[in-house]
Amino acid sequence: MAGEIIRSNQSGEVTMRLWRGDETGGEFVDYVMPAQEGEVVLDVIHRVQATAAPDLACRWNCKAGKCGSCSAEINGRPSLMCMTRMDTLPAGETVTVAPMRAFPILRDLVTDVSYNYEVAKRIPPLSPRPKTADEEEAGGYRMAQIDVERSQEFRKCIECFLCQDVCHVVRDHEENKTAYAGPRFFIRSAELEMHPLDTNDRRQLLQEDQGLGKCNITKCCTEVCPEHIKITDNAIIPLKERVVDAKYDPVAWLGRKIRNRSKRTAEEAAAEAPSSGPAAVLPASGAHGIPQPHPAGEPVLATASVGAGQSDAYSDAQAEATTEAGTDGLSSDDTTA
Numbered sequence: 001m002a003g004e005i006i007r008s009n010q011s012g013e014v015t016m017r018l019w020r021g022d023e024t025g026g027e028f029v030d031y032v033m034p035a036q037e038g039e040v041v042l043d044v045i046h047r048v049q050a051t052a053a054p055d056l057a058c059r060w061n062c063k064a065g066k067c068g069s070c071s072a073e074i075n076g077r078p079s080l081m082c083m084t085r086m087d088t089l090p091a092g093e094t095v096t097v098a099p100m101r102a103f104p105i106l107r108d109l110v111t112d113v114s115y116n117y118e119v120a121k122r123i124p125p126l127s128p129r130p131k132t133a134d135e136e137e138a139g140g141y142r143m144a145q146i147d148v149e150r151s152q153e154f155r156k157c158i159e160c161f162l163c164q165d166v167c168h169v170v171r172d173h174e175e176n177k178t179a180y181a182g183p184r185f186f187i188r189s190a191e192l193e194m195h196p197l198d199t200n201d202r203r204q205l206l207q208e209d210q211g212l213g214k215c216n217i218t219k220c221c222t223e224v225c226p227e228h229i230k231i232t233d234n235a236i237i238p239l240k241e242r243v244v245d246a247k248y249d250p251v252a253w254l255g256r257k258i259r260n261r262s263k264r265t266a267e268e269a270a271a272e273a274p275s276s277g278p279a280a281v282l283p284a285s286g287a288h289g290i291p292q293p294h295p296a297g298e299p300v301l302a303t304a305s306v307g308a309g310q311s312d313a314y315s316d317a318q319a320e321a322t323t324e325a326g327t328d329g330l331s332s333d334d335t336t337a
């Protein structure tokens with residue numbers, strides 16, 4: 001029934017506990033809003049902005065679960081605000097909304113996710129093999145449908161970075177960011193590695209510069225993915241198998257030689273790529289690694305790392321919110337295997 005109040009805590013109101021602050025610190029602030037049927041968390045955040053806190057910062061675009069902008073931690077669980085219905089949260093209890101903990105806070109619920117773009121620049125893109133004479137004549141490549149379908153799942157990614165946020169390798173260890181790509185970029189590499197036409201080889205890059213070995217398959221990333229991509233089973237585990245094959249399996253090595261399936265290394269791909277623009281690939285081996293998105297000394301990373309450097313108020317309140325949310329919330333302990 002339109003307009004019906006369903007989240008009644010006797011007074012027909014809902015308490016939203018929102019993180020307010022910037023890279024220098026902040027605190028959770030409670031806003032009591034009327035509860036209305038059919039709303040998602042983002043609706044109530046918008047009502048807070050419209051009525052009680054016009055300066056509240058929150059990032060969103062589509063309100064349809066497709067742009068990946070509205071990622072946050074709702075009752076301690078990394079989620080999209082636009083896809084979390086209010087009536088799925090514990091009735092009558094305070095709803096806590098905090099920014100993603102793995103990234104530096106810019107303001108309120110908005111985080112600086114540029115680390116992810118730095119990682120992306122270091123993954124050699126698709127480099128298709130030359131067409132055969134038949135394909136030239138036909139005017140296009142020929143691929144078996146079964147080969148195309150394998151990586152199709154990974155293209156559903158909306159780059160919400162919730163999987164990056166929940167992954168304990170960076171969530172609890174800021175120092176790992178310079179040597180760890182994270183689940184979103186493992187599926188990007190898997191998508192390219194499994195492409196039947198691709199001629200680049202990213203296995204050494206994954207192992208030596210992007211920290212694939214640090215993933216201990218806890219599956220937390222798969223649990224929070226709003227696109228239900230089976231990140232661990234379908235991307236990370238097959239990538240780990242490929243890395244092991246490349247390094248230790250002489251039969252696989254011989255098979256590739258016989259079938260003449262040698263591929264370009266990440267360095268070779270980077271050397272041949274343009275030096276700027278969308279197709280540019282930054283070298284990642286040796287001393288390069290994944291740099292911090294902001295040079296040391298700039299304010300964002302110097303003080304705003306949520307996991308490692310955020311104010312105690314955030315961590316304490318976040319822990320309290322997670323405890324209140326019970327088993328529905330993923331605490332940082334839950335993410336550490």
Ligand code: SF4
Nearest residue numbers: 167215217218219221
């Ligand atoms: S399985 Fe666990 S450790 Fe591996 S990428 Fe996913 S969240 Fe991180």
Ligand code: SF4
Nearest residue numbers: 157158160161163225
């Ligand atoms: S893999 Fe899933 S959780 Fe990770 S960025 Fe893509 S859509 Fe988001």
Ligand code: FES
Nearest residue numbers: 062063068070082
């Ligand atoms: S606003 Fe686009 S995914 Fe939520």
